Amino acid sequence: MTSMSNLEGEMKRVKSEVDRLILDELLPRSSPIPEVELLYKMMRDYPSRPAKGLRPFLCVTACRAAGGSEEDSLLTAACIELFQHWILIHDDMEDQSELRRGQLTLHLKHSSALALNTGDALHARMWGALLLNERRLGQQKTLDVLGEFARMVGFTTEGQHMELGWVRQNRWDLTESDYIEMCTRKTSWYTVASPCRLGAIVAGSSPETLDRLRDFGMKLGVGFQIQDDALNLIGDQAKYGKAKSDDILEGKRTLILLHALGEANPSERAKATSIMSKERRLRTDDDVAYVLGLIGEYQAVEYGQRRARALMEEAIRVLRSVHWAGEKEAALLLESFSRFAVERQW
Amino acid sequence: MTSMSNLEGEMKRVKSEVDRLILDELLPRSSPIPEVELLYKMMRDYPSRPAKGLRPFLCVTACRAAGGSEEDSLLTAACIELFQHWILIHDDMEDQSELRRGQLTLHLKHSSALALNTGDALHARMWGALLLNERRLGQQKTLDVLGEFARMVGFTTEGQHMELGWVRQNRWDLTESDYIEMCTRKTSWYTVASPCRLGAIVAGSSPETLDRLRDFGMKLGVGFQIQDDALNLIGDQAKYGKAKSDDILEGKRTLILLHALGEANPSERAKATSIMSKERRLRTDDDVAYVLGLIGEYQAVEYGQRRARALMEEAIRVLRSVHWAGEKEAALLLESFSRFAVERQW
Numbered sequence: 001m002t003s004m005s006n007l008e009g010e011m012k013r014v015k016s017e018v019d020r021l022i023l024d025e026l027l028p029r030s031s032p033i034p035e036v037e038l039l040y041k042m043m044r045d046y047p048s049r050p051a052k053g054l055r056p057f058l059c060v061t062a063c064r065a066a067g068g069s070e071e072d073s074l075l076t077a078a079c080i081e082l083f084q085h086w087i088l089i090h091d092d093m094e095d096q097s098e099l100r101r102g103q104l105t106l107h108l109k110h111s112s113a114l115a116l117n118t119g120d121a122l123h124a125r126m127w128g129a130l131l132l133n134e135r136r137l138g139q140q141k142t143l144d145v146l147g148e149f150a151r152m153v154g155f156t157t158e159g160q161h162m163e164l165g166w167v168r169q170n171r172w173d174l175t176e177s178d179y180i181e182m183c184t185r186k187t188s189w190y191t192v193a194s195p196c197r198l199g200a201i202v203a204g205s206s207p208e209t210l211d212r213l214r215d216f217g218m219k220l221g222v223g224f225q226i227q228d229d230a231l232n233l234i235g236d237q238a239k240y241g242k243a244k245s246d247d248i249l250e251g252k253r254t255l256i257l258l259h260a261l262g263e264a265n266p267s268e269r270a271k272a273t274s275i276m277s278k279e280r281r282l283r284t285d286d287d288v289a290y291v292l293g294l295i296g297e298y299q300a301v302e303y304g305q306r307r308a309r310a311l312m313e314e315a316i317r318v319l320r321s322v323h324w325a326g327e328k329e330a331a332l333l334l335e336s337f338s339r340f341a342v343e344r345q346w
Numbered sequence: 347m348t349s350m351s352n353l354e355g356e357m358k359r360v361k362s363e364v365d366r367l368i369l370d371e372l373l374p375r376s377s378p379i380p381e382v383e384l385l386y387k388m389m390r391d392y393p394s395r396p397a398k399g400l401r402p403f404l405c406v407t408a409c410r411a412a413g414g415s416e417e418d419s420l421l422t423a424a425c426i427e428l429f430q431h432w433i434l435i436h437d438d439m440e441d442q443s444e445l446r447r448g449q450l451t452l453h454l455k456h457s458s459a460l461a462l463n464t465g466d467a468l469h470a471r472m473w474g475a476l477l478l479n480e481r482r483l484g485q486q487k488t489l490d491v492l493g494e495f496a497r498m499v500g501f502t503t504e505g506q507h508m509e510l511g512w513v514r515q516n517r518w519d520l521t522e523s524d525y526i527e528m529c530t531r532k533t534s535w536y537t538v539a540s541p542c543r544l545g546a547i548v549a550g551s552s553p554e555t556l557d558r559l560r561d562f563g564m565k566l567g568v569g570f571q572i573q574d575d576a577l578n579l580i581g582d583q584a585k586y587g588k589a590k591s592d593d594i595l596e597g598k599r600t601l602i603l604l605h606a607l608g609e610a611n612p613s614e615r616a617k618a619t620s621i622m623s624k625e626r627r628l629r630t631d632d633d634v635a636y637v638l639g640l641i642g643e644y645q646a647v648e649y650g651q652r653r654a655r656a657l658m659e660e661a662i663r664v665l666r667s668v669h670w671a672g673e674k675e676a677a678l679l680l681e682s683f684s685r686f687a688v689e690r691q692w
Contacts, residue, residue, distance in 0.1 A: 031504075033527065039507040090466060094459035113440035113510045116462065120436060120469070121503035127473055128496030131489060139485040143477060146492070150474030157467035158377075161385040164459045181379065 007336040014060050014070075014077065015053030021078040022047050026129045042110060042118040043125070046085040049101040054341075055080045058195035059202075061333050062213065067326030068203025072136060076145055076198050079130050083149070083190065086122035087156065089115055094164055095250045096280055137202060144201050152194035159186025167251040172261070172273045176307075179255045184218050187225040192341075193217025196334070209322055216318040223311035224341040226304045229254040233292065234301060235345065248288050251276055255307065257291070260300035268294055308342040353682040360406050360416075360423065361399030367424040368393050372475045388456060388464040389471070392431040395447040400687075401426045404541035405548075407679050408559065413672030414549025418482060422491055422544050425476050429495070429536065432468035433502065435461055440510055441596045442626055483548060490547050498540035505532025513597040518607070518619045522653075525601045530564045533571040538687075539563025542680070555668055562664040569657035570687040572650045575600040579638065580647060581691065594634050595626055601653065603637070606646035614640055654688040 027047060031040040056077035063073035091097075092105040093112060099105065107115035130149060133142040162182040166174065196213040232247045233256065247254055257276075261269050272294055275287040295301060316338050324331045373393060377386040402423035409419035437443075438451040439458060445451065453461035476495060479488040508528040512520065542559040578593045579602065593600055603622075607615050618640055621633040641647060662684050670677045 035508045035511070035524070035527065036504045036531075038511060039504060087466070090462055094462055111510075111514055114507065114514065116436055116440055117503055117506045117510060120433070120465075121500065121507070123466070123469060124496055124499035124503060127492070128500065131493055131496060134489060139489060143480060143485060143488065146473070147477055150470055150477060153470035154467065154474065157463055157470060158382045158385060160463045161460065161467070162381045164457075164463060165381070165384060168457055168460065178381070181381065185382075 007333060007340055010061070010333060011053060011057045014057045015051070017060075017074055018053060018056040018078045018081050019047070021074060022081060026078060026082070026125065038110075038114070039118060039121060042106060042114065043122050045106055045109070045118075046088060046100070047081070049103060051081075051084075051101060052346075053081065054337075055084060055191060055195040058192065058334070058337065059199040061330045061337070062196040062199030063203045064199075064327045064330035065322075065324045065334060066200045066203035066205045066209065067324070068199065073199050073202045075129065075133055075136070076202055077195075079126050079149070080190075080195050080198065082122060082126040082129065083153065086119045086126065087190075089119035089122070091160070094160070095246075097246060097250070099246075141202060141204075145198060148194055148198050148201060152189050155185045155189040159183065159189075162186070163252065166253050170277050171253070172276075174253055174258055176255060176258060179253065179258060180222055182253075183222045183225045183255075187228075188218045188221025191217075191224055192221040203326065205325070212318055212322045216315050216322075219311045219318065220315035220338055220341055223308040223315065226255055226308040226311075227342045227344065229256050230301050230304055230308075231345070233295065245288050245292065248276070248291050249280055249283055251280065254304075256295060256300045256304040259303050260291075260295045260298045263298035263300070264294055305342070312338050312342045353679055353686055356407070356679060357399060357403045360403045361397070363406075363420060364399060364402040364424045364427050365393070367420060368427060372424060372428065372471065384456075384460070385464060385467060388452060388460065389468050391452055391455070391464075392434060392446070393427070395449060397427075397430075397447060398692075399427065400683075401430060401537060401541040404538065404680070404683065405545040407676045407683070408542040408545030409549045410545075410673045410676035411668075411670045411680060412546045412549035412551045412555065413670070414545065419545050419548045421475065421479055421482070422548055423541075425472050425495070426536075426541050426544065428468060428472040428475065429499065432465045432472065433536075435465035435468070437506070440506070441592075443592060443596070445592075487548060487550075491544060494540055494544050494547060498535050501531045501535040505529065505535075508532070509598065512599050516623050517599070518622075520599055520604055522601060522604060525599065525604060526568055528599075529568045529571045533574075534564045534567025537563075537570055538567040549672065551671070558664055558668045562661050562668075565657045565664065566661035566684055566687055569654040569661065572601055572654040572657075573688045573690065575602050576647050576650055576654075577691070579641065591634050591638065594622070594637050595629055597622055597626065600650075602641060602646045602650040605649050606637075606641045606644045609644035609646070610640055651688070658684050658688045 023044065027044050028040060029044075031037045059077040059080055060070050060073045064070055088100060089106050092100055093107045093115060097105050098108060103109075106118065127146075127149070130146055131142065133145055137145070159182050163186055193214050194217070196217055197210050200209055200213055229247060229252070233245060248257075261272060264272065272291050275283065275291055278287070316335055319334060319338065322331075369390065373390050374386060375390075377383045405423040405426055406416050406419050410416055434446060435452050438446055439453045439461060443451050444454060449455075452464065473492070473495070476492055477488065479491055483491070505528050509532055539560045540563070542563055543556050546555055546559055575593060575598070579591060594603075607618060610618065618637050621629060621637055624633070662681055665680060665684065668677075
């Protein structure tokens with residue numbers, strides 16, 4: 001029987017394997033010439049901050065469930081984590097975030113110019129590291145893994161564009177299905193679908209299994225993001241590592257906020273959207289408190305969490321339809337993970 | 347006999363082939379969903395602006411000289427151009443540039459957040475497009491081409507970091523050899539060495555040939571960059587497409603500026619470095635005129651151009667030591683190109 005504590009132990013174990021690979025092998029400690037020492041230091045900054053490592057866990061566990069070995073999937077899992085690191089550097093700049101994992105964001109710690117370039121350097125390093133798969137996996141699987149990464153980054157940038165575009169165009173005519181469409185691109189691919197599919201590709205799974213893992217990921221990824229949005233509003237900042245209510249400051253159109261706006265009366269709605277339409281730096285503490293008040297009044301967090309749990313239940317049904325060729329225990333861990341993704345408090 | 351007009355004709359021809367591939371096949375005209383239409387439009391923006399296409403020309407021509415076919419190298423050549431497009435989007439943000447190829451830079455036309463993400467999307471599309479090489483080149487060459495891209499982007503981001511770091515740390519203790527070290531990373535790899543090497547990899551050249559093309563590229567790339575710096579000071583803005591003297595506004599440590607500072611008397615030097623140490627937006631027209639005056643007084647442009655020509659002569663000597671297995675005419679075009687790189691007026 002796979003328990004939640006088993007899940008957390010496994011996540012920690014995989015995370016430490018992947019971190020070792022990233023920090024000891026993929027990202028050199030010192031640079032070839034002194035003039036780029038700082039670049040190499042900056043590349044190691046986000047990878048050295050604490051993180052849950054959900055995505056590498058999914059990759060390794062899906063690989064084992066699909067009949068592959070953990071060793072075969074570790075490099076790919078590490079590259080998923082590298083993806084997360086470089087895109088967060090850029091994401092923090094796009095959102096003008098101030099804190100990441102409990103410390104100043106990279107562009108505030110150094111400069112926007114240096115941080116932008118560091119993200120690009122890490123992005124390129126990710127592709128370079130993926131080429132090392134050839135030694136162990138051979139050419140075909142190496143190329144298949146690269147293809148999945150290209151798909152994953154493509155969808156993620158589309159989702160990111162949607163979210164940033166809504167803020168920039170000050171769009172408020174959005175429905176729950178717009179949010180879901182955005183989330184499947186921004187979150188589902190890189191957080192759930194691709195990590196699982198990459199593990200399965202390494203294990204040599206059939207296209208049918210890959211399709212089911214895509215469907216599983218689409219649903220669970222949205223559930224995961226809704227809970228992430230909820231934690232941003234109500235979570236413990238020390239555990240969560242981002243500034244509380246950052247999403248409101250950043251003008252994010254979350255499902256929770258959209259629900260509150262939908263339930264609010266016209267004057268509440270007008271006041272809230274006018275607050276949310278301000279430039280970030282002009283939103284006051286009172287403004288944030290007003291929006292949080294509306295969210296509380298209409299129980300929008302609870303609504304979001306109900307939607308997240310329903311998506312998780314659907315995701316688990318899809319997951320159970322997969323014909324796994326490997327470790328039963330690993331398949332059960334994926335189910336435990338699904339619950340964790342929408343019930344976690346950090 | 348290969349003449350300069352033949353060279354320009356060939357560059358135009360290759361550029362139009364590569365543009366067709368990029369705009370008709372690699373970058374879709376419309377997006378899968380309306381919400382990301384603008385992203386796709388932004389991805390096509392820089393690729394739709396006029397450009398010389400030097401790098402794809404080098405790739406295709408080196409491939410022909412090395413005994414490969416133009417058709418085999420076109421996709422790789424197009425991906426080099428995609429690299430140039432995404433890195434320029436980010437570069438323009440890092441340098442706070444206002445004009446690119448005669449139009450507003452992408453981040454000023456839209457927003458920094460959307461432009462940053464567009465660069466990432468184009469970066470990922472570049473890697474995805476490189477995977478299409480497999481159909482025509484097979485797995486080994488496809489992977490070798492990817493490896494060269496990883497190397498190329500890695501060096502370019504190192505060079506970019508050096509240049510940005512000097513501005514940020516307000517470093518003026520720099521020598522000509524610091525400039526050359528920075529330039530080989532920032533410019534030589536992606537402008538000359540990798541385009542030539544990629545053409546040769548597609549053609550199946552020996553490691554020895556690849557080494558010589560690296561050496562050729564290191565020298566010619568620096569010569570190319572010095573002339574680029576010179577054109578930024580004295581070039582015709584309409585032809586050149588960037589704002590004149592932009593490098594001075596951006597605080598760039600060019601070989602030309604370093605030479606003028608080295609020749610200047612202590613009080614001139616103190617005044618010039620204090621001007622160059624200001625924030626970009628605080629540098630006045632008079633400030634720029636003063637620095638340009640020093641550069642003129644000490645004939646620093648002429649000095650730079652002499653250095654560039656000497657590097658070009660060394661590069662051509664290396665180029666002549668390559669044992670080409672293919673078209674003699676193509677090898678001669680590479681020589682014409684070398685002269686063009688440091689003598690061009692645009």
